[in-house]
Amino acid sequence: xxxxxxxxxxTAPLDLVHGRIDLTHGxxxxxxxxLLDTLFKPAFANEWLAxxxxxxxxxxxxxxxxxSTDAHVVAPLFFPGGxxxxxxxxxxxxxxxxxxxxxxxxxxxxxxxxxxxxxDLARIVASLAQxxxxxGVAVVTGDTKVVERGKGDGVFITTTGIGVVPDGLLxxxxxxxxxxxxxxxxxxxxxxIAILSQRAHLGFExxxxxxxxxxxxxxxxxxxxxxxxxxxxxxxxxxxxxxLNELAHQSGVGMRIHEAAIPLQPAVIAACELLGLDPLYxxxxxxxxxxCPAAQAETLLATMRRHPLGTQAAIIGEVVADPLHxxxxxxxxxxxxxxxxxxxxxxxxxx
Amino acid sequence: xKYVTEFRDQHLAHQLAQTIAAEVDPSRSYRLMxxxxxxxxxxxxxxxxxxxxxxxxxxxxPGCPVCVLPMARLDQALALLHxxxxxxxxxxxxxxxxxxxxxxxxxxxxxxxxxRMIYSTQDVLQIARTEPHRxxxxxxxxxxxxxxxxxxxxxxxRALQLKNLSVLCNHVLTPPALRAILTPSLxxxxxxxxxxxxxxxxxxxxxxxxxxxxxxxxxPVVIAGFEPxxxxxxxxxxxxxxxxxxxxxxNQYRRAVSAAGNLRARELMARVFVIRSSFExxxxxxxxxSVLALAADYADFDAERRFPVSVxxxxxxxxxxCPAILRGLKEPTQCRLFGSACTPDHPIGACMVSSExxxxxxxxxxxxxxxxxxxxx
Ligand code: SF4
Numbered sequence: 001x002x003x004x005x006x007x008x009x010x011t012a013p014l015d016l017v018h019g020r021i022d023l024t025h026g027x028x029x030x031x032x033x034x035l036l037d038t039l040f041k042p043a044f045a046n047e048w049l050a051x052x053x054x055x056x057x058x059x060x061x062x063x064x065x066x067x068s069t070d071a072h073v074v075a076p077l078f079f080p081g082g083x084x085x086x087x088x089x090x091x092x093x094x095x096x097x098x099x100x101x102x103x104x105x106x107x108x109x110x111x112x113x114x115x116x117x118x119x120d121l122a123r124i125v126a127s128l129a130q131x132x133x134x135x136g137v138a139v140v141t142g143d144t145k146v147v148e149r150g151k152g153d154g155v156f157i158t159t160t161g162i163g164v165v166p167d168g169l170l171x172x173x174x175x176x177x178x179x180x181x182x183x184x185x186x187x188x189x190x191x192x193i194a195i196l197s198q199r200a201h202l203g204f205e206x207x208x209x210x211x212x213x214x215x216x217x218x219x220x221x222x223x224x225x226x227x228x229x230x231x232x233x234x235x236x237x238x239x240x241x242x243x244l245n246e247l248a249h250q251s252g253v254g255m256r257i258h259e260a261a262i263p264l265q266p267a268v269i270a271a272c273e274l275l276g277l278d279p280l281y282x283x284x285x286x287x288x289x290x291x292c293p294a295a296q297a298e299t300l301l302a303t304m305r306r307h308p309l310g311t312q313a314a315i316i317g318e319v320v321a322d323p324l325h326x327x328x329x330x331x332x333x334x335x336x337x338x339x340x341x342x343x344x345x346x347x348x349x350x351x
Numbered sequence: 352x353k354y355v356t357e358f359r360d361q362h363l364a365h366q367l368a369q370t371i372a373a374e375v376d377p378s379r380s381y382r383l384m385x386x387x388x389x390x391x392x393x394x395x396x397x398x399x400x401x402x403x404x405x406x407x408x409x410x411x412x413p414g415c416p417v418c419v420l421p422m423a424r425l426d427q428a429l430a431l432l433h434x435x436x437x438x439x440x441x442x443x444x445x446x447x448x449x450x451x452x453x454x455x456x457x458x459x460x461x462x463x464x465x466x467r468m469i470y471s472t473q474d475v476l477q478i479a480r481t482e483p484h485r486x487x488x489x490x491x492x493x494x495x496x497x498x499x500x501x502x503x504x505x506x507x508x509r510a511l512q513l514k515n516l517s518v519l520c521n522h523v524l525t526p527p528a529l530r531a532i533l534t535p536s537l538x539x540x541x542x543x544x545x546x547x548x549x550x551x552x553x554x555x556x557x558x559x560x561x562x563x564x565x566x567x568x569x570x571p572v573v574i575a576g577f578e579p580x581x582x583x584x585x586x587x588x589x590x591x592x593x594x595x596x597x598x599x600x601x602n603q604y605r606r607a608v609s610a611a612g613n614l615r616a617r618e619l620m621a622r623v624f625v626i627r628s629s630f631e632x633x634x635x636x637x638x639x640x641s642v643l644a645l646a647a648d649y650a651d652f653d654a655e656r657r658f659p660v661s662v663x664x665x666x667x668x669x670x671x672x673c674p675a676i677l678r679g680l681k682e683p684t685q686c687r688l689f690g691s692a693c694t695p696d697h698p699i700g701a702c703m704v705s706s707e708x709x710x711x712x713x714x715x716x717x718x719x720x721x722x723x724x725x726x727x728x
Contacts, residue, residue: 196470199470199471199474200470200471260361273577273578276389276392276577276706276707278396331396331397331398332360332361332364332397333361333364333397333398333399333402333579334361334364334365334398334402335397335398335401335402335718336398336718337395337396337398337716337717337718338715338716338717338718340715340716343694343695343696343715345443347442347443347444347706
C-alpha cells in the first residue's frame, strides 16, 4: 500500500521580492520551517546541518580548541565593502584566529525584526554563507527568532566559532615583553570611517570601503614563518588605540608608537578631517596587531607583506617597560603624548 | 585629497615653528585665543603649543557648541521628554552632557525615554516620515556650521506638511560671542592679543562679520583652518600683525573661506530663522542678539510652542570651572576637579564631554607624566 505523503510545504511560496518578516516566521510553526527551508538551509548546505538536529555532531582533530562568540549589530546593514552577514563571519573567525587557531565551524543565530524585507534577509544570508565558504568554514548550527517591530534594528546576528590551535603556540594578550616589535597588517580606520561617512551622508566621490576580511589565512602564514609571535589581536571597536591599551595592560608593559609609521588611506584622512574623527580610534574589521620579538620583526613583516591582506603591513612601534602601562604616541610633529583609551563613542564634530 | 597629508608634514611644522620663534618679540607676550573647539582639538592632538616659543600661548575659546549650551536648555529638553511622550533626536555629543543633578539624555534614554542619536538632519526627516504616529523633536545645537542643515530640514518639513516634526532651536551665533569675550569687564582682566577665527563657521558667514573686532577692540583676527599647520600659520600671521602694529582681519583658510561666505546658505538661514533678543550662554551669561529662533513662517515647527514646559534654572555644578575656561580665564588644569572627579568617563562639566571641549582635549592628549605647565596669569 502506498501512502500519499502530506505536503510539508505551506500553500504560498515565500515572496523574496516584496515579502517581509512577520511574527509567524518566528513562531516555530510552518512559516518558520518554510523560512529555514527556503532561505537558510540551502545557503549553508553542509553535512552537519543535514543531520537535521538541534545540534551539530562532529569529531574534532587533536590539539587545543578555542571558542569565541560575537554579537553583530551594524547600521546600515549594507555598507561599502560588506554587510552584516559577511561581517558576522569575519568578526568571529578573526577572534578565533587571533589565538593562532585554524577555524573549524561556526554557529549563527539571527534575531530578525518584524517588517524586515525578505529580499534584504536573503542578501544577508547569501553573503554570510559566501563569506563562510570563502573562509573554508561551515555554519553547522543556528537559530532564528523574530522580535516585534521597533524592538530590533533589522537584523542582529550572533556567531560562535571554534578552532584548533597547533601545538607549541602560545599567543596571548599577556605575552608582550619589553623590546618586542609591534606590527600592523595595513591601513587603519577603514571600516569605522566607511560606516560613519555613510551615516553622515557624506557624498564622497570615492566611496570608502570597509576592510572587513577573514584573517586566518594571513595568521597561518605568519605563525608558519614566526612561531614565536607573542600577541595577536584584531583592533575592532575602539580602534588601534584601544587594542594597544588592552594589550599593554594585560601584559603589564608600556608601548611607544610612531604616528608617522601608521599606514592610513588618504581618503580616510580626508574624511577624518571633514568629520573631526580620529582613525586611531575607529573600528577595523580586517586588521590585526602582532607583537613579536624584535629579532623576528623583519621576517614577520616580509611574510605579512607577501599576503594579499598584508601588503601595507608596517612596524609601528615597540614594547617598553612601564609600570604604569601607558601607550605613548610620537606624533607626526615630533611631540609625545598619551594614546589613551577611547571614551564614549567616536562622534563626528559639529563645530 | 592629498593636501591634508601635506598639511601634517613634520618638516613644514618645524620650519614654521622656527620662523615663529625667530619673529616673536622676546620683550612681550602673545596671548592668542583660538575660538573653535576644532582648533583646540588640533592644538592638543598634535602638541602645537609645545612647538611655540614660551611667550606665545594659546587661550582656548568658547567655540564648542556643546560646551556653551546652558544647563537650563538641557533641563528643558529633559522636561519635554518627561511631560510629553516625544521622540527627541540630537547629535551624539549632547547625550553625555550633564544637566541638573548629573542627569543626562543618555540616562533618560536608558530609563526608557525615546532619545535618538542622529548623524545628520536627514536622519530626523527620515524618522519623522517613517514614524508618523510619533512626535519627533529635533534638539538643534551648533554655530553657523550646523545651522543650514537645520534650515533645510525645516523647509522640507514645511513642504511635506509634516505635522509630527518640531525643532528645539539652540543655534548660536559666533560674532556676539566674540564680542562678549572681548568686552572688558572686571572679571575679565586678561586681555587677548589676537584671535584665531573660526574656519568652518566662516565658510558660511564669510570674513566680513569679524571686521568689528579690530575696529572696536583693537585685536587682530586671522581666520584659521582646523589642521595643525593651519593653526601655526595663523599664529605666525597674528605675530606679524602685532609686531608691525597692524590690526586687521586676515584669512589663512583661503582654500575654503571667502569674504562673503556662502550666499545661498546665508539666504536660507535668513528665510528660516530670526534673531532672538537674548539668550543665556554657559560661561558667557545672557548675550543680546546671539541666538536664532524660528521665523514666523515656521512657528508651527517650534518645539517650544508645541510643547511648553516650565523649567527651574539650575546652577552650574559646584566646583566646575567651565564658565571661566570658556572665557579663556582659566586653563583646565586649574580646575580642582580636572582629572580627579572629572574625566571624560565621568564628566562633571560640559567642557569634559565633547572632543572639542578644552578639558576633554587637555585630558585625552595629555603628555606622559609630565605635569602640564600652569597657565601664565
Ligand atoms: S575639569 Fe570638569 S569640572 Fe573642571 S572645568 Fe572642566 S569640565 Fe568643569
